[in-house]
Amino acid sequence: MARGKTIKLFLMDDVPSGRVKCSLANWTGIAYKIPRTALDKCKDMAILKQSGVYFLFGTDKDDNPVVYIGQAGIRKNGQGLLLRIQEPHSSIDYWTEAIMFTTTNNSHGPTEISYLENRFCNMALQAGRYIVKNGNDPNPGNPTEETVSELEEFIDYATIVMGTLGHRVFEPLVPVTDAEDTEPLLHLDYGKAKATGKRTSDGFVVLHGSVINPNVTKSCPERAIKDRQKYADRIDTDGVLTSDLLFPSPSAAAGFVGGASLSGNALWKDENGKSLKDLDNH
Numbered sequence: 001m002a003r004g005k006t007i008k009l010f011l012m013d014d015v016p017s018g019r020v021k022c023s024l025a026n027w028t029g030i031a032y033k034i035p036r037t038a039l040d041k042c043k044d045m046a047i048l049k050q051s052g053v054y055f056l057f058g059t060d061k062d063d064n065p066v067v068y069i070g071q072a073g074i075r076k077n078g079q080g081l082l083l084r085i086q087e088p089h090s091s092i093d094y095w096t097e098a099i100m101f102t103t104t105n106n107s108h109g110p111t112e113i114s115y116l117e118n119r120f121c122n123m124a125l126q127a128g129r130y131i132v133k134n135g136n137d138p139n140p141g142n143p144t145e146e147t148v149s150e151l152e153e154f155i156d157y158a159t160i161v162m163g164t165l166g167h168r169v170f171e172p173l174v175p176v177t178d179a180e181d182t183e184p185l186l187h188l189d190y191g192k193a194k195a196t197g198k199r200t201s202d203g204f205v206v207l208h209g210s211v212i213n214p215n216v217t218k219s220c221p222e223r224a225i226k227d228r229q230k231y232a233d234r235i236d237t238d239g240v241l242t243s244d245l246l247f248p249s250p251s252a253a254a255g256f257v258g259g260a261s262l263s264g265n266a267l268w269k270d271e272n273g274k275s276l277k278d279l280d281n282h
Helices: 036-042 081-084 112-126 145-164 222-230 250-259 276-281
Strands: 007-011 019-026 029-035 053-058 065-072 093-104 186-190 192-198 205-206 245-247
Touching: 007 145, 019 145, 019 186, 029 036, 036 081, 036 093, 053 081, 053 112, 065 081, 065 112, 081 093, 081 112, 112 145, 186 250, 192 250, 205 250, 222 250, 245 250
Parallel strands: none
Antiparallel strands: 007 019, 019 029, 029 093, 053 065, 053 093, 186 192, 192 205, 205 245
């Protein structure tokens, strides 16, 4: 049975849009969410001179969410996380805020932060919510079995904290296992389209393997046309979707799949042929 968690958020600048310190009961980790414009306010924070892992969040030119994931060790000059962010990343314009993870007892050395950077990067890639800007797969280091066990527990807590701070960068679009998930798989047939999808807490996800209708009608919503252009690299030459895609509503998903103005509530149906509208009225 899932158990509740106690999370403490401290608004360091007395406003939600400012710097935020986040801690979780019974966890030695600690996280700081810092707007890019507030980095200079942190120069005297000793804890941000420690080693740790950092995330730079923003959007690209097409308004897609992006993230860069890096690590910072303690320098000979006593500087760590904050300096690492300010030095090489100051000329990069896509990011607007940083989230930094370290520990209250400064217990993470080179082995630990290398492992965390590698795991966080691969988790973000697998989840597929953000474009990961890392050019190379980070080196995982060579931690002992005991260290891996401890770090995996750190990762579990960090995932909760990251979601609390507004970035579900590690969470798959469709939960892998969730005992409380009662949403059925839904299917849509329209023209040559044969798609499978599911409602989630974020919206509506069209699942990879769905076949997209190659034809677009004159009534096709502009949003669907833009989505097809945006996700052109996610559709192979046979019209098959190669990754899960999230849409704000069932109708937006139906329009993308079918290439027309369609009612998602009417066309998405379960295995028994019941439409989403009928399911909601049941």
